[in-house]
Amino acid sequence: MRKLIFSAAGILLLTGAFLFSACTESKADQSPVEITVYKSPSCGCCKGWVKHLSSNKFDVTVKPMNDVSPMKIQNGIDRSLWSCHTALVDGYVIEGHVPAADIRRLLKERPAIAGLSVPGMVIGSPGMDGPNPRRFNTVAFTKEGSTSVFARH
Numbered sequence: 001m002r003k004l005i006f007s008a009a010g011i012l013l014l015t016g017a018f019l020f021s022a023c024t025e026s027k028a029d030q031s032p033v034e035i036t037v038y039k040s041p042s043c044g045c046c047k048g049w050v051k052h053l054s055s056n057k058f059d060v061t062v063k064p065m066n067d068v069s070p071m072k073i074q075n076g077i078d079r080s081l082w083s084c085h086t087a088l089v090d091g092y093v094i095e096g097h098v099p100a101a102d103i104r105r106l107l108k109e110r111p112a113i114a115g116l117s118v119p120g121m122v123i124g125s126p127g128m129d130g131p132n133p134r135r136f137n138t139v140a141f142t143k144e145g146s147t148s149v150f151a152r153h
């Protein structure tokens with residue numbers, strides 16, 4: 001009987017500890033992230049992506065520029081990875097409609113890459129709402145130009 005009470009108490013403690021860690025983790029996942037987005041003032045889907053970031057607790061600074069390509073070239077983004085907007089976050093380059101969760105994972109894991117891209121303009125990626133959403137990959141790229149799949153969506 002005594003053993004039973006002890007194990008019941010143990011389970012309660014474990015559950016409590018689990019709930020506590022789950023709470024603190026989700027809190028950490030929502031900590032504000034400062035990001036600077038370079039985009040054309042007339043780009044609507046870029047605005048949609050900024051909204052997606054803001055609603056995921058990103059602290060967004062928007063730098064409007066009519067032509068964002070100099071930013072892409074300056075940051076070594078290969079043309080095959082180009083999209084509409086370009087962003088800089090904590091030493092990494094973010095190109096296109098990359099989901100906020102991927103950026104949070106990037107900053108947590110801090111892999112030795114230059115940044116992430118969702119090349120092109122994929123319907124179904126954050127900020128690119130529309131009929132017939134498509135599956136897409138978030139691509140990691142290095143300064144040397146090699147790419148790999150970072151996440152599948």
Ligand SMILES: [Cu+2]
Pocket residue numbers: 045046083084085097121128
């Ligand atoms: Cu776009």
